[in-house]
Amino acid sequence: MTAGVEFRGLRRMFGRTVALDGLDLTVRPGELMALLGPSGCGKTTALRCVAGFEHPDEGAVVVDGEDVTRRPANRRDTGMVFQSYSLFPNLNVRDNVAFGLRVRKVPAARRHARAAELLELVGLPTHGERYPHELSGGQQQRVALARALAPEPRVLLLDEPLSALDAKVRLTLREEIRRLQLDLGITTVFVTHDQEEALSVADRVAVMREGRLEQCAPPAEVYDRPATPFVAEFVGTMNHLPGRLSSGEVTVLGMTLPVEGPLPATPEVDVLARPEAVLLTPDPDGEGLVVTSSFRGSSARLRVRLGDLEVLSDVPGHDTVRLAPGTRVGVGLVRRPVLVAGRAGES
Numbered sequence: 001m002t003a004g005v006e007f008r009g010l011r012r013m014f015g016r017t018v019a020l021d022g023l024d025l026t027v028r029p030g031e032l033m034a035l036l037g038p039s040g041c042g043k044t045t046a047l048r049c050v051a052g053f054e055h056p057d058e059g060a061v062v063v064d065g066e067d068v069t070r071r072p073a074n075r076r077d078t079g080m081v082f083q084s085y086s087l088f089p090n091l092n093v094r095d096n097v098a099f100g101l102r103v104r105k106v107p108a109a110r111r112h113a114r115a116a117e118l119l120e121l122v123g124l125p126t127h128g129e130r131y132p133h134e135l136s137g138g139q140q141q142r143v144a145l146a147r148a149l150a151p152e153p154r155v156l157l158l159d160e161p162l163s164a165l166d167a168k169v170r171l172t173l174r175e176e177i178r179r180l181q182l183d184l185g186i187t188t189v190f191v192t193h194d195q196e197e198a199l200s201v202a203d204r205v206a207v208m209r210e211g212r213l214e215q216c217a218p219p220a221e222v223y224d225r226p227a228t229p230f231v232a233e234f235v236g237t238m239n240h241l242p243g244r245l246s247s248g249e250v251t252v253l254g255m256t257l258p259v260e261g262p263l264p265a266t267p268e269v270d271v272l273a274r275p276e277a278v279l280l281t282p283d284p285d286g287e288g289l290v291v292t293s294s295f296r297g298s299s300a301r302l303r304v305r306l307g308d309l310e311v312l313s314d315v316p317g318h319d320t321v322r323l324a325p326g327t328r329v330g331v332g333l334v335r336r337p338v339l340v341a342g343r344a345g346e347s
């Protein structure tokens with residue numbers, strides 16, 4: 001049942017808006033791929049092209065080696081879950097889940113057995129007789145998931161399935177979706193604009209920008225080795241520290257570090273540094289001053305003033321005492337190759 005999905009040079013215009021601008025991406029069989037990017041970058045359009053609800057002007061969608069670009073939605077074997085719950089309000093939960101099977105003329109007894117199996121799988125075994133309005137948002141999304149999975153699709157398509165839920169339900173449900181996806185081994189494309197969500201559920205994250213793929217890699221790689229300054233900026237938090245390039249190395253905060261990734265044309269650059277790569281040492285003569293500290297339990301994020309700059313630094317939670325606001329600190333970076341970008345405003 002598991003199939004790979006390929007986006008081959010997909011292009012889609014809406015009037016003069018370019019929604020997809022030559023998207024190339026391969027999702028491996030059994031993989032959970034997150035499509036991540038800012039609003040309007042084409043994530044939903046890409047997903048709808050796989051479902052068959054949208055048609056590319058150019059390029060092809062290939063599922064399990066077959067070009068399905070011209071195939072109608074009901075013959076694509078995909079299951080989709082939308083952001084809004086989109087259950088049929090006049091059908092009870094069981095009939096919602098069995099809907100796709102009824103359309104396929106599966107006999108009633110088998111439909112009901114399959115619906116019961118799916119409701120068990122999504123943790124709602126006793127809710128079959130209820131109606132959608134009698135369920136919480138999280139429960140409705142579980143039913144939507146069960147409905148999408150009931151006909152055993154080759155590919156599961158999730159379009160911001162958690163965005164309408166409150167924070168706690170969102171966390172639980174995303175873990176459950178991942179567990180279910182791994183158990184079933186079903187190829188899944190998960191659209192989200194939430195970087196934390198993408199990093200935490202996906203095997204690989206495809207970062208999109210203006211209808212194109214910017215980087216596709218496992219979460220840790222997207223975070224630690226962003227391919228472009230856009231990815232570095234969009235995924236996680238980034239400090240921009242002024243540095244000066246000279247023969248492949250950069251001088252920043254009084255240190256000289258090797259540079260990785262593309263080199264900008266000018267020697268004056270921004271060094272991109274994650275808050276956890278910024279090291280603080282209490283020092284009465286230090287040039288930095290801790291301004292605020294927001295405690296998060298195991299870690300804390302400190303805001304440090306350094307001349308005209310504001311630098312964010314993540315430190316272990318127990319360090320907040322010796323690095324309390326008002327403390328003067330020396331500021332350095334972890335000794336590792338750094339990513340640099342053209343100086344902001346000068347590119």
Ligand code: ATP
Nearest residue numbers: 014017018019038039040041042043044045046193
């Ligand atoms: P969001 O996270 O806001 O949903 P997205 O990354 O999913 O954004 P898409 O919904 O794919 O982006 O839209 C990409 C671009 O195409 C946007 O500029 C959008 O306004 C435009 N667009 C999408 N669908 C249509 C449509 N049916 N008619 C006109 N423009 C559209």
